[in-house]
Amino acid sequence: MPQTPSDAVAPAGTSTGQPAKAAGKRSRRRTWRVGGLAVLLVMCGGGAAIGALYVDTVPPPDELVLPESTTLYYADGKTPMAKLGTENRTILAYEQMNDAVKQAIVAAEDRTFWTNEGIDFRGVMRAAWNNVTGGDRQGASTITQQYARIAADLKGVTYSRKLREAVMAWKLDDEHSKEEILGFYLNTVPFGRGAYGIEAAAQAFFGKTARKDASRESQLMPSEAAVLAAMVKQPEANPDDPEGQPGYDPKRNDKARQNSIDRWRYIRDGMVALGYLTAAEGADLAYPDTVRDYDPRAGQSGLDRPTGLVVNHVLSELRGTEPFKDRPFDYVRNGGFRIVTTVDKRAQDAAEAAANIRGEKAPEVVRGQPKNWQSALVAVEPGSGRVLAYYGGDDGLGADYAGWYFDDEGNAAGFGQHPPGSSFKVYDLAEAVRQDISPKQRFDSPATKEFPKSGRTRDTAAGPIRNSGSAACQPECTLWEATVASLNTTYFALTEQLGVPAVIDMARKAGVESMWANERGKPEPVRVALGETDAASRFSTEVGIGQYGITVQDHANGMATFAAGGERAQSHFVRSVSKGDDKIYEEQLTRTDVGLNAEQANQLNWTLRRVEAAKVPGWDAAGKTGTWQAGKSTTQNQHAWMVGYTGAIAAAVWLGTKDGKPLRTKDGSYDVFGASHPGRIWQQFMTDAAKAMELNPDDYRFGEPKFPGETPSAPPSAETPAPPTASPEPADTPRPTPSTEPTPEPEPTRTPKPTPSTRPTTPPAPREVAPRA
Known part of the structure; x- marks a missing residue:
């Protein structure tokens, strides 16, 4: 596999370093482009983006407030009981990631990543111009822009969002190396199945790791990395049309599998074009059939055991406390909290x-x-x-x-x-x-x-x-x-x-x-x-x-x-x-x-x-x-x-x-x-x-009663039987119908609807809203 001496994932014939003279030209060119961008922002009313130019900063992944798993522990504070969170993320240092994941994501999302300046200027200009003319607001985004969008939680496809994203990406590219930016991106981008970042995705889809120091058998291979890179385009199905726009998870349905295969081929061809694979290696590469079935509980653990019911009570109890009152339902689950319960493992x-x-x-x-x-x-x-x-x-x-x-x-x-x-x-x-x-x-x-x-x-x-x-x-x-x-x-x-x-x-x-x-x-x-x-x-x-x-x-x-x-x-x-x-x-x-x-x-x-x-x-x-x-x-x-x-x-x-x-x-x-x-x-x-x-x-030990006026008989010891009853424990009297029934007050808000205790009933499905006898 062709690789450059200076960077194992940069395309053949490129370098991440630059001579001082070239760097000076690049700096002047960036200054002219940013100046032109600022003029365009003024023309288009992009005040928010102008503010981003001077105020916004883009934090690295370890400073982002991203969803994290919450862990519940037994009372000893050491033994995990359950892991919560609909989203799963494990950060890897760039140096720990294997080449396959870096190459696949570049081939999928930004083939000029190693040479561009963090911004797709044509896409940004097109988005701005279309805002004036009423055209399509969509535009291409580089890997750097995508990370800026995630880090700043920028949503939507408005021109102002695109412009602000571009400015933040420019600043990001100016302040960090390409390797750092690619590491940021791979640690934060959503891959679907609740997996954020390449390591969580590797586990969720293949049960493998993206770490290059792992055994060859447990590492992601290039064909598998390409499947994951394909997921970034649409990590989840469109909730408004899940059948028509199912995304790229090959286990979701037949259409999603075909989407995945088609994009996988595009990524494979890109890896060949960038020199990551030779033509022969690309021809020999096969779409993997080892993708795991989707488990919606992936990233969570311990919920199917009896203590899963404890989790329900913990969450219910916390919602009644001041720090968690009126918070969204997933605030605790995805908040990265450490919860020590009262439950003693023994x-x-x-x-x-x-x-x-x-x-x-x-x-x-x-x-x-x-x-x-x-x-x-x-x-x-x-x-x-x-x-x-x-x-x-x-x-x-x-x-x-x-x-x-x-x-x-x-x-x-x-x-x-x-x-x-x-x-x-x-x-x-x-x-x-x-x-x-x-x-x-x-x-x-x-x-x-x-x-x-x-x-x-x-x-x-x-x-x-x-x-x-x-x-x-x-x-x-x-x-x-x-x-x-x-x-x-x-x-x-x-x-x-x-x-x-x-x-x-x-x-x-x-x-x-x-x-x-x-x-x-x-x-x-x-x-x-x-x-x-x-x-x-x-x-x-x-x-x-x-x-x-x-x-x-x-x-x-x-x-x-x-x-x-x-x-x-x-x-x-x-x-x-x-x-x-x-x-x-x-x-x-x-x-x-x-x-x-x-x-x-x-x-x-x-x-x-x-x-x-x-x-x-x-x-x-x-x-x-x-x-x-x-x-x-x-x-x-x-x-x-x-x-x-x-x-x-x-x-x-x-x-x-x-x-x-x-x-x-x-x-x-x-x-x-x-x-x-x-x-x-x-x-x-x-x-x-x-x-x-x-x-x-x-x-x-319990205290002994004095029974004023009497001398009590000795209480039974733990080994001495108490006086026996004449028959087995009697069943209690059949439930009566009171001769007079009080006028009930309205049932309090948010109280459980109880179940009949006078007649046989069929229990509810799991988590049904009504305690039943």
Whole structure:
């Protein structure tokens, strides 16, 4: 391949250096041309271009504000979680680029590059003259002009843009060497597929590199470089006519492939004409058939894994902060930010292992179950609100069963609200001890009981409240016994005694920010922010036994509050955001008191520690199970829960179905309860996460209650079973129809449209805007 001694990519017979005399002539010639150009600018009214002559400067690529990838990290700040950005760019020094890419781009875009003065004067004059005469404003642009246009973000084909571009190109050519300019250009020009610069393009189209120090097999060859050079003419299809003007990506469609081949031949011929290839080499050069299929997610990574759902929550959370409020949706993605999340890699791995019921590491009881089964798990750090682990599904680009978030357009997306059943009783219990009702206080606890005040009698459509199971203490049980046995009659009576507003207020203070209410005339429950005025008026007494949907994330945060002794922290996903050396955002750790004193918190923990499913070897652990039936069935469950905490980790686990059908095991059984399946997931996660995070259980022991006036029995140890219930965990009472329905307030703007929790539904497609049960 012919090459000059002074420059490997300059055409044969040319030189990038010039004698002093020749340089002087060139300088005088440039002065005359610039003077003529200035006169023409005045004649054509090109004030902006005149300003460019004296004011504008063209920065090099490393100073351009071009789109950059944003990277999310786990909490350690070192381990990448995901890479974002619709545009991908990797800068290479000119000296690092191989000859093939330099030669191909010159042959494609500017064959006089090495000898021209940075400006196509004829094209500029033509554009200016056509402005006066009303002719075509288009005109040829040199590589130098094209770079000036990119650097100055000059858009459109107006004559003033062309003139300003020319002036800036002239200044660029005067201040930088040809090699520098070509390097600038190759590092910034768009090649399509979101690739900016030759290195990103090499990876996107061929899975290769443009680096000349790489192995021959991994470097771009001349035929491949010509394919990429062809892309510059039209990097993307015309959005108004994608079929008619598809561009030059050979994998887009047949017309684009033919466009690519035709321009590739033009570039090959140019490489021969410029002496980069001999005639024989040009004749032997073949159009490559190794172009990769187009992957619209190229340049991004980690989004298809479970943590892809974390990315959605991170972006949603940031849009609510001052540095990112009202910014375009791609501001974070393409901003080159470094985002450190709260998610601990060790806890996340444990969550994915336990909750992925189709994986090999999940508890045996949930492995190999029907394909319509779905689980979700969220873990929160007590006292800080940091989300340590988040599993809303195995597909990060699919439906989110653990929570909801605002998408790029401000719409609610997710699939994460489910009726919590008896697991919601933790908030009744917390409010009860706050009101000084002792867990040892006795309650009337019959198998069936009428509640006229709440419209639950034999004469109403909803019928009386009943227990599906039983306990040895009946018909009169202490509150702690009723908690362990999940007696609905006891807790319905307790909710009436406490008052629905008080129970809801405790749930809100603990961390349940939203519940989904049934409203007359609406087929699907509506999300209600519990902080709204009169939010409690939209719910009936059935709230106390878990009728109304909540999210797995909120439930986990509620557990974290109780683990912290009643100190609630806001659950969140972002620890910090930085760019370069600048810290853009840092988490704000605050706590609010839910109103429990130390004795009351100890009584709450003491009671929930007696739940058999809440056992974590070696740890003080507390928790509660829950189920909600399918429709009005008394034998089939649609939702099963296990929620609980140690002093170090709080977690909520939900198990349900994607299609709203009852939970039926692979053996055909409907015996699916909170303790039997989600309880095993919860126990495995809590054990494995604590071990992986090297947490010492002795640092997180619970205090013991005093029970004024009594000597309490010893609390159960992590190895000592709590008093057993007489039957498996009962299913909660079928969802009632309240005898009176409050007049709903208008649904708040930008709240998610929830899903029915009373009838089977088909889940939405990934990212559908509506959490569904």
